[in-house]
Every structure is written in structure tokens, then in C-alpha cells.
Amino acid sequence: MASDDFEAFYLAHYGRLVGQLLAMLGDLAEAEDAVQEAFARASVRWRWLSAYDAPDAWVRRVAFNVARNSLRRARSRRRAAERLPTPAAAPAPTADLLDVLAAMRPLPLRQREALVLHYVAGLPVEEIARQLRVPAGTVKSRLARGRAALARRLGAAEGEEARRG
Amino acid sequence: MGDNDLRTRLLGVAEVGERMAQPPPVGAVRRRGRRRAARLTGAALAGVLAVAVAGVAVLDRADRDQVVTAAGPVPPPPLVSDLGPVVGAQLLDADAGWALTADRLAWSDDGGRGWRTITPGDAAGLDLLTAFFLDRRTGWLVAADLPRDGSPVELTAFRTGDGGATWRRSAMGPASVQQSEDGTGPLNLSFVDAGHGWLRVTSRLPGQRAEDETGTLLRTTDGGRTWERLPDAPTQGAVHFVSRSRGWQSSVGGLWETRDGGRTWAAVPAPPPVPGRDGRLEFAGLPTVFEDGTGFVPVLLHGGDPGVLAGAGFAETRDGGSTWGTPRLDPGTAGDSRFPILAVAASRTLLSLDGDQRTISRSDDGGRTWARRGTDLAGRGYTALYGMSFADATTGWLLSAYLSGCGRGCDSEGAVLGTRSAGRAWAVVLPGR
Numbered sequence: 001m002a003s004d005d006f007e008a009f010y011l012a013h014y015g016r017l018v019g020q021l022l023a024m025l026g027d028l029a030e031a032e033d034a035v036q037e038a039f040a041r042a043s044v045r046w047r048w049l050s051a052y053d054a055p056d057a058w059v060r061r062v063a064f065n066v067a068r069n070s071l072r073r074a075r076s077r078r079r080a081a082e083r084l085p086t087p088a089a090a091p092a093p094t095a096d097l098l099d100v101l102a103a104m105r106p107l108p109l110r111q112r113e114a115l116v117l118h119y120v121a122g123l124p125v126e127e128i129a130r131q132l133r134v135p136a137g138t139v140k141s142r143l144a145r146g147r148a149a150l151a152r153r154l155g156a157a158e159g160e161e162a163r164r165g
Numbered sequence: 166m167g168d169n170d171l172r173t174r175l176l177g178v179a180e181v182g183e184r185m186a187q188p189p190p191v192g193a194v195r196r197r198g199r200r201r202a203a204r205l206t207g208a209a210l211a212g213v214l215a216v217a218v219a220g221v222a223v224l225d226r227a228d229r230d231q232v233v234t235a236a237g238p239v240p241p242p243p244l245v246s247d248l249g250p251v252v253g254a255q256l257l258d259a260d261a262g263w264a265l266t267a268d269r270l271a272w273s274d275d276g277g278r279g280w281r282t283i284t285p286g287d288a289a290g291l292d293l294l295t296a297f298f299l300d301r302r303t304g305w306l307v308a309a310d311l312p313r314d315g316s317p318v319e320l321t322a323f324r325t326g327d328g329g330a331t332w333r334r335s336a337m338g339p340a341s342v343q344q345s346e347d348g349t350g351p352l353n354l355s356f357v358d359a360g361h362g363w364l365r366v367t368s369r370l371p372g373q374r375a376e377d378e379t380g381t382l383l384r385t386t387d388g389g390r391t392w393e394r395l396p397d398a399p400t401q402g403a404v405h406f407v408s409r410s411r412g413w414q415s416s417v418g419g420l421w422e423t424r425d426g427g428r429t430w431a432a433v434p435a436p437p438p439v440p441g442r443d444g445r446l447e448f449a450g451l452p453t454v455f456e457d458g459t460g461f462v463p464v465l466l467h468g469g470d471p472g473v474l475a476g477a478g479f480a481e482t483r484d485g486g487s488t489w490g491t492p493r494l495d496p497g498t499a500g501d502s503r504f505p506i507l508a509v510a511a512s513r514t515l516l517s518l519d520g521d522q523r524t525i526s527r528s529d530d531g532g533r534t535w536a537r538r539g540t541d542l543a544g545r546g547y548t549a550l551y552g553m554s555f556a557d558a559t560t561g562w563l564l565s566a567y568l569s570g571c572g573r574g575c576d577s578e579g580a581v582l583g584t585r586s587a588g589r590a591w592a593v594v595l596p597g598r
Contacts, residue, residue, distance in 0.1 A: 007191040015183040022182030023175050031182060036189065040197035044504070044549075097181055100174050119172040120179045147171060154174070 006046045010039050013056045020060070021067055024109075024116040026101040030067065038063035060121065061131055068109060103153035111146030114139055245271060245280050250579025250598045251564065254552075257298055259560045264581055264595055265296050270306055272329055276560070277583050277594030283329025291321065297354035297362070302328045305354055305389050307337070307364060324389040326359070337364075337383065337392050353403045355412065360388045363412070363427055365404040382427050395427045405451040411486065413451050420448035420462065422486070436464060436480040437491045444468040444475040446492060453509035458485040461515060461531070463507040464492045474498060477505050479515050479532050493532030497524060506563075510555035516588055518553055518563075525588040529558070541590050547580070559587045565597060 014035060021031035038059045104112055110132075117128045118139075125143070129136040253265040260276045263283075270293060271280040284293070291308040298304035306323040320337040356362035364383040382395040382404070398404065402416030404427070413433070414421045420433040435446050444466040454460030461479040468475030478494035495517040498505050506518040517526040517535075522542040526535045542550070547565045555561035565580040580597030584590060 006195075010191050010194060011188060014188040015186040016179075018186035019179030019182035022185075023178045028182060028185055032186060035186075036194060036197065039194045043191075043195045043198035096174065097178055100178050115171075115175065116179075119168075119175045147168075150171065 005050060006043060009050075009055065010043075013059065014039065017056070017060055017063055020116055020120050021063055023100075023104070023120050024064070024112045025067055026105050034063045034067040035059075037066045064113060064117075064131075068113070099154060103150050106153070107146055107149055111142045111149070114142040115146045115150065118143055245269075245282055248280065248595055251581050251595050252579060253295060254562055254564060254581050254595075255296070255298055256554060256556045256560070256562045256583075257301060258556050259585075261301050262556075262562065263296060263298055263304070265293055265306075266579070267292055269293070270296055270329065273594075276585075277562075277581065280595070283325075285323045285325075285329075285332035285334070287332070287334050288321075288323060295352050295354050295364075297356055299356050299359060302326055303356075303359050304329065305356065305362065306332075307352070307354065322364075322385075322389045322392065333390075335390055335392075355404055355406045357406050357408055361386055361406075361409045361426075362389065363404055363406055364392065365398065365402075365414070384427055396429070398427065399430045399432075403451060407452075407454045407486070413486070415448060415451045420452075433489070436489045439466065439476070439492055439494060442466060442476060442494070448480075449477070449504075450507065452482065452486050454482065454486050455512050457512075459483055459512060460486060461509045462486075462489060464494075465504070466492075466494060474504065474520075477507060477517060479507065479509070481531055493528075495526045495528070495532075495535050497526045497535065497537050506550060506553045508553040508555055508561065510561060510587065511558040514555075514558040514587075516553070516555070516561075518550070518588060522547065522550060527587055538589050540588060542582075547582075550582075553588070560585050561588065562594065563588075563591060 017035045017038070018028070018031050021034050022028055025031050025034070041062055042055065042059050104115075107115075113132070114128060117123045117131070118125070123131070125136050125139045129139045132139065248264060248269055248271055249266050251264045251266055254262060256262040260274055262273055262277065264271050264273075264280070268284070268291075269282050270284045270288075272283045273280050285306065288306070288308050291310050294307045294309060296304060296306045302325070304325050306325075307320065308323065309320050322335050322337050323332045324335075325332045352364070352366050354362060354364050362385050364385075366381045366383070382398050383392040384395050385392045398414050399421050400414055400416030400419065402414050404412055404414045406412030406427075410424050410426050412423050412427060414423075414430065421430040422433050423430045433448065435448070438446060446464055446466055448462055449465040450463040452460050452462040460482045462482070464478060464480050465474060466476035466478075476494040476496075477498035478492050480489040480492040482489050495505070495515075497519060498517060505520050508516045508518075510516050513529055513531045515528045515532050518540070519525065522540060524537050525540050526537045528535045550563055550565055552564040553561060561584050563582045563584070565578065565582070578598045579595075580593060581595040582591040583594040584592070
């Protein structure tokens with residue numbers, strides 16, 4: 001890719017990465033900030049990154065690291081469901097979306113990270129292990145625990161809705 | 166709930182996020198990246214490669230307990246070669262220097278061939294954030310036990326007067342700590358003598374954007390026993406002091422000066438335009454000022470294309486930094502899309518490592534004439550180099566960025582490279598990870 005292609009690369013991948021970060025963080029503003037920071041870092045390294053087979057993977061890794069280390073994430077998580085911004089052109093958050101975010105929120109960050117990388121980004125376990133620098137077994141364990149906890153919380157939320165309904 | 170159901174529901178969240186995402190103009194993203202790169206260059210040009218692994222927002226004034234702490238084992242600890250990713254380093258003279266990792270401070274007396282750890286014993290378990298040595302004996306280290314959730318933590322200063330053989334500790338007060346993703350966290354130390362020093366930390370409050378970060382300054386006048394909080398500095402950039410009263414802070418495109426030890430700051434006017442060169446000049450780092458009052462500060466010339474540099478070089482002062490003359494640009498920097506790494510190597514020797522790492526320009530007459538030579542860095546896979554500083558006209562160190570998300574194609578995170586040929590040949594001093 002030539003240097004001039006950075007803009008096309010940016011526009012092609014920005015939204016998808018924000019979506020992935022939203023699923024992990026539960027906060028759109030936080031997700032966008034992490035993704036913008038990652039693309040900012042990519043922009044000054046584009047001469048090298050553009051030669052990569054998948055420069056978007058590099059940006060995703062940086063964005064996840066930025067998000068992981070964000071001082072604001074704790075506060076953001078607590079109020080995620082309440083302050084999900086809704087631009088005029090965007091759909092309002094559905095009840096299911098809020099349920100998923102609420103169910104994800106209490107999970108340990110590492111479990112959420114594994115879940116998003118596997119189920120949303122579509123990465124195999126081995127690739128997640130390489131990215132997170134942990135054994136594949138650790139990734140499997142995080143996925144299993146995260147999946148179980150998420151199922152439990154979503155099941156409880158649905159049960160509550162049914163009782164109210 | 167099965168795998169498919171889980172995938173569907175998580176993808177639903179991501180799809181909503183993708184639809185709601187509103188990418189800012191690509192120019193804004195590029196500017197953010199360039200500002201960040203400039204900040205790294207600025208910190209290096211202070212002559213100190215002290216780069217922290219965390220940003221720290223100080224919330225309150227410090228406790229002032231002092232505890233005598235011993236360094237590592239006695240007799241002197243064995244040499245080490247594998248320190249892991251280095252996040253800060255400082256070359257004090259042609260042979261002596263230190264390197265900092267997240268959990269170890271190491272010292273070399275032979276230009277980096279051999280290293281021994283001088284980590285304070287009381288720092289075990291703490292995250293080491295930044296360090297500064299005035300000479301081979303007198304130095305400081307700031308550390309904290311970083312919580313993962315950003316909750317307040319005690320910031321601790323260590324000081325040594327015997328090259329790290331023994332350390333004394335003082336508490337600096339509670340702080341909120343923000344881990345930095347790539348080891349270039351906003352925090353640095355600057356000392357002008359054994360008593361007077363400053364710690365600069367960046368305050369980025371929850372919900373605050375990076376562009377709105379402010380600088381918090383702590384000052385000590387008793388060698389680090391006690392620290393007082395000064396009024397906030399104008400920006401979040403690195404600080405560098407050359408006397409008890411005079412110092413500078415470099416940030417996005419600007420330079421600020423204090424003449425009262427950091428209590429008040431004033432913006433330094435942009436240097437005079439370069440004849441025959443259109444564009445906008447901006448300071449791109451901290452000044453280096455010598456005892457005779459001469460010195461240089463790096464500058465960048467931005468042209469019409471926001472993605473391409475129109476030039477880079479140095480402005481000179483002959484009055485201790487009160488005024489800056491017309492910049493002299495390295496002719497090799499025009500038209501580059503990456504920032505060169507600029508360094509003041511000696512009183513008249515200036516160096517400019519090209520953004521593509523293939524060439525380095527050297528001037529021995531304060532920027533009037535430049536000679537461009539090849540380097541041996543090309544093709545060695547250093548994704549992001551920064552923090553070039555020199556102990557003399559030929560001997561210097563250079564860091565490769567510690568990018569925890571760097572991955573393939575970036576196999577030397579947190580390495581220290583050394584040169585004794587003014588940047589033409591670089592040897593690995595510490596391999597990083």
C-alpha cells in the first residue's frame with residue numbers, strides 16, 4: 001500500500017474497530033478514543049505498516065492496548081448503558097444491546113477481551129494467544145469462563161424480563 | 166446459550182458501534198500522531214531519555230517520610246544482559262549510563278557492554294516510572310505500585326548519592342496512575358543540581374481528551390526529600406531546567422519558558438522565518454543550552470501539505486535561551502513524511518537522523534553546513550526509533566519504541582542502540598524484547 005492509502009485504510013477499518021472496542025468497553029466515546037489513538041500512531045508509522053499483510057491487525061492490537069490501559073475505563077464501564085450516545089443518524093440502542101453490554105460489564109477485562117477477539121474479530125485461539133502473549137490454554141480458559149458468565153448473566157436478565165413481562 | 170447465539174449478540178453490539186462510529190477527518194488523526202511523535206522527540210532533546218511507563222496525575226501533596234533503603238545484594242550484583250524492554254535510558258558520558266525497565270534500574274560503566282542492577286531494594290514490587298542522574302553518583306528514581314483500575318496510589322521518590330549503592334526513599338503523595346500503552350508515558354524528571362529538581366506529570370482526567378491534558382509540576386529544593394506542587398504548567402509536555410529559575414516545557418508545536426522555577430510560564434515566540442522558505446515554523450523539542458549561554462532548539466517547518474515535512478533543523482541562542490535566531494535547516498529533511506530525530510551532540514555539533522533511518526546528517530558548525538552519511542539501521546526492523554541523545558560529538562544512544570502491541574515486524578521492542586561514530590553505525594546495547 002502506498003502512503004496515500006492511509007486515508008482509505010483508515011476509513012475502511014475505523015468503524016469496524018470501534019464496534020469491536022464498543023463490545024469490550026461498553027462505551028462508544030471510549031471506544032472511539034482508543035481507535036483514534038491507534039490510528040494516530042499508525043499514521044506516523046504508515047511507511048512500515050503499509051507493507052504488512054494486515055496492518056489493521058496492528059491497529060487493532062494497539063487500540064486494545066490503549067483501551068486496556070485507559071484510566072477512564074472503570075468509570076465508563078459503570079455508566080456505559082446509561083450514556084451510550086445516539087447520534088441522529090444512528091439507531092437507538094436496543095434492549096438486547098443494553099443487556100449484552102450490562103452482562104459484559106462485570107466480566108474481567110481479560111475475559112471480555114478474549115470474547116471480543118474471538119467472537120467479534122473472529123480470531124482463532126492461537127492468534128489471540130499470540131496477540132495477548134499468553135498460552136493458548138489461558139485463552140481457552142478465559143473464553144470458557146467468559147462464555148459461561150455471559151450466558152448466566154444474559155439468562156438472568158431474560159428471566160427477569162419474562163417475569164416483568 | 167450456544168456459541169452461535171453468543172456470537173450473534175456480540176456481533177450485534179459491534180455492528181451498532183460500527184454504525185454509530187463517526188471517524189474524524191483523517192487530517193486530525195494524522196496531526197494527533199505527529200504531535201505524539203514530536204513529544205517523544207522533545208523529551209529526548211532534553212538530553213535525557215527518561216521515558217516512563219506510566220502517566221501520573223498527582224492528586225494531593227505528599228507525605229514526607231524518609232526511609233533508608235539498601236540497594237541490591239552486597240557485594241556488587243552480578244552483571245546482567247537480559248533486562249527486557251527498556252523504557253528509559255540516559256547516557257551520562259562516553260562510558261556511563263543507566264537504563265530503566267518496568268521493574269529494574271541498571272547501570273553500565275563501559276558504554277553498555279556490561280550492566281548491573283542498582284534497583285533500590287525498597288522498590289521491589291513497584292513499577293519504576295522514570296529516573297534521572299545528574300552525574301555518576303547522584304540520581305533519582307520515581308516509582309509507584311500501579312493498580313490495574315486506575316485508583317489512587319502512592320508515588321515514591323528514591324534518591325542516591327553513591328551511584329545506586331544505597332537509596333533513600335520519600336513519599337510524594339497519592340496519585341492516580343494511567344498505564345501507558347507503549348512506554349512513552351507523560352512523566353519526566355529534571356535536576357539542575359543535587360538539591361533542585363522537578364517532576365513533570367500529565368494530568369489527564371477521566372473523560373478528558375488527550376489534547377486537553379495539562380501538566381502538573383512537583384518541585385524539590387532539598388534533593389528529593391520533600392516535594393511541593395507548583396501551579397499547573399501550561400501544557401503536558403516534558404520539562405527541562407538549566408538553572409534553579411530557568412526552564413522550558415515543550416509541547417504540541419510550542420515552547421514555554423519559566424524564569425521563576427516553574428511557578429509561571431510564558432510562550433516563547435516562534436523563531437524568525439527562514440529566508441526563501443515558506444511554511445510555518447514551530448519548536449519541536451526542548452532546548453539544549455550550554456554553560457556559555459549558547460544553545461540550540463529543534464524546529465520543524467510545516468509546508469502546504471500537512472502530511473509532508475517542509476524542513477527540520479535548529480534555532481540557535483547566544484543568550485542562554487532568551488532569544489532564538491533564524492533556524493538553520495538540514496537540507497535533507499524537506500519533503501519527508503516522517504519526522505527526523507534531532508539531537509544536539511556537542512556545543513556546535515547537530516545531528517538529524519532521517520525519518521526512514523537510512524541517513525544521518527551532521528553539522529559541526531551549528532547548522533550552517535551539513536554532511537549526509539548513510540547509517541546501518543536500514544532493514545533492521547526498528548519500527549519506531551526515538552530519544553537520540555549524545556554524550557559527546559560521536560557517542561550516543563538511541564531507543565526503539567516499546568510498543569506492547571507492535572507484534573510481527575517489531576522484534577526489538579525497548580532496545581537501546583549505541584553509536585561511537587556519530588550515528589553512522591549502531592550496535593545493540595540492550596536488546597529489549
